[in-house]
Amino acid sequence: MKKKQVAITLGIMCFLLTIAICVQLKTMSSANSTVSQTLSDNELRDEVLRMKERYDNAFADLGNAQKELEKVRQEATQDNGTAEAKEQELKENNMLLGITDVTGEGVEVFLEDAATTDNNLNASWQIIHFDDLQWVINELRNAGAEAIEVNGQRIINTTAITCEGNIIKVNGEKIGSPFTIKAIGSQNLLYGALERAGSWLDEIRNAGNTAEVKKLDNITIVKYSGIIDSEYLKEDK
Amino acid sequence: MKKFKFRADITTVTVVVFIVCIVLVSVMLMQFRTIEQTDITEIETMRESELRDALVDWEARYDETITQLEAVNGKIGEYNKTIEDSEAASNLIDEELKESNILVGKTDVYGEGVTVTLVDNDNYKIIAENLIDLANELRYAGAEAISINEQRVLAATDIVDMAEYTYILVNSQRIEGPSYVVKAIGDKEYLSSILNLKGSGFVDRYTTLGYNVSSRQENRVEIPKYNGDFEINYMREVESE
Numbered sequence: 001m002k003k004k005q006v007a008i009t010l011g012i013m014c015f016l017l018t019i020a021i022c023v024q025l026k027t028m029s030s031a032n033s034t035v036s037q038t039l040s041d042n043e044l045r046d047e048v049l050r051m052k053e054r055y056d057n058a059f060a061d062l063g064n065a066q067k068e069l070e071k072v073r074q075e076a077t078q079d080n081g082t083a084e085a086k087e088q089e090l091k092e093n094n095m096l097l098g099i100t101d102v103t104g105e106g107v108e109v110f111l112e113d114a115a116t117t118d119n120n121l122n123a124s125w126q127i128i129h130f131d132d133l134q135w136v137i138n139e140l141r142n143a144g145a146e147a148i149e150v151n152g153q154r155i156i157n158t159t160a161i162t163c164e165g166n167i168i169k170v171n172g173e174k175i176g177s178p179f180t181i182k183a184i185g186s187q188n189l190l191y192g193a194l195e196r197a198g199s200w201l202d203e204i205r206n207a208g209n210t211a212e213v214k215k216l217d218n219i220t221i222v223k224y225s226g227i228i229d230s231e232y233l234k235e236d237k
Numbered sequence: 238m239k240k241f242k243f244r245a246d247i248t249t250v251t252v253v254v255f256i257v258c259i260v261l262v263s264v265m266l267m268q269f270r271t272i273e274q275t276d277i278t279e280i281e282t283m284r285e286s287e288l289r290d291a292l293v294d295w296e297a298r299y300d301e302t303i304t305q306l307e308a309v310n311g312k313i314g315e316y317n318k319t320i321e322d323s324e325a326a327s328n329l330i331d332e333e334l335k336e337s338n339i340l341v342g343k344t345d346v347y348g349e350g351v352t353v354t355l356v357d358n359d360n361y362k363i364i365a366e367n368l369i370d371l372a373n374e375l376r377y378a379g380a381e382a383i384s385i386n387e388q389r390v391l392a393a394t395d396i397v398d399m400a401e402y403t404y405i406l407v408n409s410q411r412i413e414g415p416s417y418v419v420k421a422i423g424d425k426e427y428l429s430s431i432l433n434l435k436g437s438g439f440v441d442r443y444t445t446l447g448y449n450v451s452s453r454q455e456n457r458v459e460i461p462k463y464n465g466d467f468e469i470n471y472m473r474e475v476e477s478e
Contacts, residue, residue, distance in 0.1 A: 160377035
C-alpha cells in the first residue's frame with residue numbers, strides 16, 4: 001500500500017520535473033540570444049556614456065583654455081592701443097559666434113503642447129512643431145534679437161532645427177515640449193513683435209497650446225555646446 | 238527488519254524529492270527573472286543602431302574638441318612668448334581676428350558648394366517660408382556659409398514676407414523676385430544629396446509639389462560678407478568669477 005503511494009508520487013514528480021525541464025530548456029534557448037545581445041548592448045551603452053564623459057571633460061578643458069587665452073591675449077596687448085582694439089573686437093566676435101555665455105535684457109517665451117485633446121480642434125495642431133519654433137525665432141530675429149537660445153541650445157550661424165519623426169533636434173540635440181526660448185534684445189521690441197495681434201503665438205494659442213511671453217531684465221544665454229570651425233570657407237581677397 | 242528498511246527508504250525518498258522540489262522551484266524562479274529582464278531589454282535592443290550612431294557622434298565631437306583645445310593651447314603658448322614683444326603680439330592677434338572674422342561673416346568667402354535656384358511660376362510664388370525651409374535644410378547638411386540673392390544668412394538673419402507677399406526682406410534688405418538664387422558653401426556632394434533626397438529633400442519635395450526649383454553642385458561658390466553693422470547693444474559677456 002505505502003510502496004504504491006511512494007511509487008505514484010515519484011512517478012508524478014518525475015513527470016512534472018521532465019516537463020518543467022523541457023519547457024525551461026526551450027525558453028532558455030530562445031531567450032539566450034537576446035540575453036547575449038543585451039549584454040553587448042549594455043557594453044555599448046557604457047561605451048557611449050564613457051565617450052560622452054570624455055567629450056564633456058574635453059569641452060570643459062577647452063572652455064578653461066579659452067578663458068586663459070583671453071587673459072594672456074589681454075596681457076600681451078594691454079600696452080598697445082590698436083592691438084587692444086582688436087582684442088575687443090575678438091571678444092565681440094565670440095559673442096556673435098555664440099561661443100561665450102552672454103547676458104542682458106530680453107524676453108523668455110514658454111511654449112507647451114495642449115494638455116488635453118479637444119476633439120473640436122485638429123490634433124496635429126495641438127502640438128508645438130519644429131516650424132513653430134522656427135517661426136518664433138524668425139520673429140525674434142526680425143525684432144532685433146542679438147542672441148537666442150532654445151532649451152539650452154544656442155542658435156548660431158549654422159544651427160538647423162529639424163524634425164525626425166516626432167523628435168525635434170536643435171544643433172543635433174533632441175529637445176521636447178515644453179520649450180523655453182530666450183532672446184536678448186530690446187524687451188519692448190521683442191515683446192511687441194511676439195504679442196502683436198495676429199502673431200504666430202496667437203495661432204499657437206488658437207490651436208489649444210500654451211504660449212507665454214515674459215519680459216526680463218536679466219537673461220543669461222548659454223554658449224554653443226559644440227565646436228565652430230570651417231573646412232570649406234576660404235577668404236576672398 | 239525488512240519493513241524497517243523499507244521505511245528508511247521512504248524517508249530518504251521524501252528527503253530527495255523535497256530537495257529536488259526546492260531546486261526546481263528556485264531554478265524556475267531564476268529563469269522567470271531572466272525572462273522578465275529580456276522582455277524589458279527587448280526594447281533596448283531595438284536601439285542598438287541608435288547607440289552606434291551616438292558613439293560615432295560623440296567620438297567625432299570629442300576629436301573636434303581635442304583639436305580645438307590643442308589649437309587654443311598653442312595660441313596661449315605663442316602669446317606667452319610674445320609678452321615682451323608687442324609687435325609679435327599684434328601679429329598674433331591679427332591672425333586670430335582674421336580667422337574669427339571669416340566665421341562671423343565679416344568677409345567675402347568662397348569654396349565648393351551648391352546653388353539652388355527658385356523661380357516663381359504660375360502655380361507657386363516663392364515666399365519667406367520656402368527660403369527659411371531651404372536655409373534650414375542647407376544648415377542641416379553642413380553648410381558653412383549661406384546667401385540668398387547676395388544677402389548673407391547669419392544667426393540673426395530674419396526672412397520675412399512684406400506687403401501681402403509682394404516682396405521678401407532678408408536682413409531687412411529687399412530681395413527681388415521672380416528668381417531667387419540661394420548659395421551655400423560646404424561639402425558639395427553631401428549638400429546636393431540631402432537636397433535631392435527622395436521624399437524628404439528640399440528640391441525633391443518642392444519639385445513634386447509643382448515648384449520651379451533646381452540645384453547645382455559648384456566647385457567655386459562666392460558668398461558676400463554681411464553688409465550691415467554687427468551692432469551689439471543689449472548683450473554683454475558673462476563675467477567669469
